[in-house]
Amino acid sequence: MKSRVLLGATLFGLFALGPTLAADQSLGPDRMGLSPMSVFEVPTPEVFTYPNTRPGSAGTLPRGFPGAPPQVPHRIDNYLPITMQSNRCLGCHDDLEMIGEAREVGDPTPMPETHYMQAEGQMVPSGENHVCTMCHVPQADVPALTGSTF
Known part of the structure; x- marks a missing residue:
């Protein structure tokens, strides 16, 4: 019985507190990709000729x-x-x-x-x-x- 209560409390804690802990480690859209701009922007390369x-x-x-x-x-x-x-x-x-x-x-x-x-x-x-x-x-x-x- 005690193990079920302990298991239930642990699962509740993970589900309840997990999203708040994960939110602290999230990346903004400007830090997700390789480019120094937002992943929602499309970089425009400079025009060049060979x-x-x-x-x-x-x-x-x-x-x-x-x-x-x-x-x-x-x-x-x-x-x-x-x-x-x-x-x-x-x-x-x-x-x-x-x-x-x-x-x-x-x-x-x-x-x-x-x-x-x-x-x-x-x-x-x-x-x-x-x-x-x-x-x-x-x-x-x-x-x-x-x-x-x-």
Whole structure:
């Protein structure tokens, strides 16, 4: 009997006092997200344009982290949309003979062997890697919307 009364009093205390204790630890809408503004506001990024860099005129960009896909150092707006049927990236970067070879400044980086598959006795670009911009992105000098510790 005593244990039931004790259990009942404990449950009543949790249900009665719980919301008041939780209210003290709540966050306001301006502290819930990564952005320094309310989660109910939509940040508007600054308008920017990609640098007017032509293919072959830029060097290799640094990778964001070890193993990250290379960044695209030139404009790609004239190459879009990139699909399996229309991929203008292959015109410069589909060169099996250049894989592992020394390149001169301005030479295109060849696709790695991981982007190819064996088909009918030949190495051909893999259908799984036909939309280059899923991993490789062009760069623009713009401020980040939020901070990062990555």
